[in-house]
Amino acid sequence: MKLVGDFFADIIVDAKIILELKAVQSLNSVAEAQLLNYLSISGLSVGYIFNFRNTSLSWKRMVMDACASRERSERPAMGNG
DSSP states (O other): OOOOSOOOOSEEETTTEEEEEEOSSSOOHHHHHHHHHHHHHHTOOEEEEEEOSSSSOEEEEEEOOHHHHHHHHHSOOOOOO
């Protein structure tokens, strides 16, 4: 597997939890996909997205299943051959 680019999680707590901080109208699938990618790449299993834009805090907890993460990393690369 080739790593392309870098990822920069907003906050990593105790090397166990990724926190992503947003200021968007509402949490959406793009933010969720970003957090899931960070979890997969880092090998961590728990992350939270916090949205500070509205008058009250909204958040979502996401958990990466170890089996799903392993399956994702063990898929053969699609190539030209």
